[in-house]
Amino acid sequence: MIYKISILVVLAIVYTSAEYVSYDNYKVYKLQPKTEEQVELLRKLQHTKGYSFWTLFDYVKVDREVRIMLESKNEREFENYMKSVGLDATKTVEDVQSLIDAQLKRPQNVGRNILEYDWTYYPNLEEVEEWMNKTAERHPNVVTLLDIGRSIEGRPIRGIKIDYKKRDKPVMGVLEGTLHAREWITTVTLTWLANEFLNSKDENVRFLAENIVWHIFPVTNPDGFVYTFTDDRMWRKNRNPSNFTSCVASNVRDDLSNGVDLNRNFGFLWMTVGASQNPCAQTFAGQTAFSEPESRALANYVLDLKNQGELLYYMAFHSYSQMILVPYSHTAGANVLEVPNYADLFEIAIKGAEKLTAVHNIPYQVGTSADILYEVSGSGFDWVKGEAKVPIVHLFELRDLGQYGFLLPPEQIIPNNEEVMAAILEMDRVTRKIGYYSPVSDSGYTLKINALLLIAAVMFGFV
Ligand SMILES: [Zn+2]
Incomplete structure (x- = not known):
């Protein structure tokens, strides 16, 4: 009997975990609190069953736009409640599931040769890995x-x-994608950049591809990423079940405690601001700094690279918000100068953002997370700056501003990628101009031309 029951329990668990969470008829509303009282009401709403915020807890502040997702059965109640407290809520998504379906759609005849992948759809982990294998071949x-x-x-x-092996001592860069599982646009941004580095004929792209040795990680949170395809499209964290607890009090699914926010788990000012010790929170930082194998692996790799040559660049990719963030994420105002080369990092980012906007007219903001988004500690890119002391460190928050959020339509993949490439090319140009490194081939060439001109001038002078 006990045996039978345990089989049933096992079956029940398997059955539940294999079901893809449906967001059929889920709505999204945007609104902007005008007073502290309204902020307080919204924060309470975050702990109400049937509501989940696209906007993270720390971002809910006066005069900031908040996006709230809710089940259709709560729609009337929500609208009435918002009216009663003087908040103007606008519905932006009628059916969340239809956006998810659009992201899951595959063109016909897909899959025969992964190298024919054309960035018109979102690949899963198997496809990303297959693409990397075939690209290497x-x-x-x-x-x-x-x-x-x-x-x-x-x-x-x-x-x-x-690695085009241009230098005796390489200058290197790391690109980090999909540390947060649901931020699918970041995966395909990095595979695109890699593909352009290998195949583009554009001379600026060629320069960037060949003068820097690029280490590109499209998916740094593979478990969470797989989970967004198999179980819950809106999953953010990794899949560590060791902190499992009842989330009844937090009014979220118990499953939410089966994961740690990897971008709060790094060992730089861990758990000081903008992170949670509640396993049911989206920003749960883990039991200790570097408790998670994914954050440890990335950090160890960065330290290894530092011994192999000059690790100049680290760029982390997230979505959504349209920003280029400069470390550190806990500093605002004059305190941003805690980063010794903050002025350089800011200039590099602002020039990059200008070029980015010029491509498809998409506005981007630049600043520290505390200044323009929210305070954060324990993030990967802050650790890379603060502990690994890598010179040029930035974090992209890609498209959009919340209209689709994490569910960016596949038609936007290529435009997004084009503008990111423009930003990175400019960021590298400014970095060189400031003097962080000089190109190998160009400088040798320029030197030769100058020498010839000098000889010519001297000869003409004498003639
Ligand atoms: Zn993220």
Whole structure:
């Protein structure tokens, strides 16, 4: 009897975990609190069953736009309540599931040859890995497959290195994607950048591809990423079940405690601001700094690279908000100068953002997270700056501003990627102009031309 019951329990667990959470008819509203009282009401609403915020808790502040997702059965009640407290709520999404379906759609005849992937749809982990494998096969002298450790569920954390072997001592850059599982646009931004580095004929892209050795990790949270395809599209954290607890008090699904926010788990000012010790929170920072294998793997890899040559760049990719963030995420106002080269990082980002906007007219903001988004501690890119002391460190919050949020339509992948490339090219140009590194081939060439001109001038002078 006990045996039978346990089989039933096991079956029930398997059945529940295999079901894809449906967001059928879920609505999204946007609104902007005008007073502290309204902010307080909204914060309470976050702990009410049937409501989940696209906007993180710390972002709910006076005069800031908040996006709230709710089940259709709460729609009337929500609208009435908002009216009664003087808040103007506008519905922006009629059916969340239809946006998810659009993101899951595959063109016909897809999958025969992954190298024909054309960035018109969102690939899953298997496809991303297959793409990396085949890309490495096609460019055997330039591309190396990377495997930097295992996730909590034992998946490899994989990437590719693009190395044209231009320098005796390489200048390197790391691109980090999908640390937050649901931020799918970041995955395809990084595969796109890698593909352009390998195949673009544009001379500026060629320069950037060949003068820097790129270490590109499209998916740094593979368990969470897989989970967004199999179970819950809106999953953010990793899948560490060791902090499992009842989330009844927080009014969220118990499953939410099965994960740690990897971008709060790094060992730089861990758990000081903008992070939670509640496993049911989206920003749960873990039991200790670096408690998670994914954050440890990334950090160890960064430290290893520092021994191999000059690690100049680290760029983290997240969504959504349209921002280029400068470290540190806990500093605002005059305190931003805690980062010794803050002025350079800001200039690099602001020039990059200008070029980005010029491509498709998409506005981007630049600043520290505390200044323009919310205070954060324990994030990956802050650790890279503060502890690993990498010179040029930025974090992109990609499209959009919340209209689709994490559910950005696939038609926006390529425009997003084009503008990000424009930003990165400009950021590299400014970085060089300030003097962080000089190109190998160009400087040699310029020197030769100058020498010839000098000789010519001297000769003419004498003639
Ligand atoms: Zn993120």
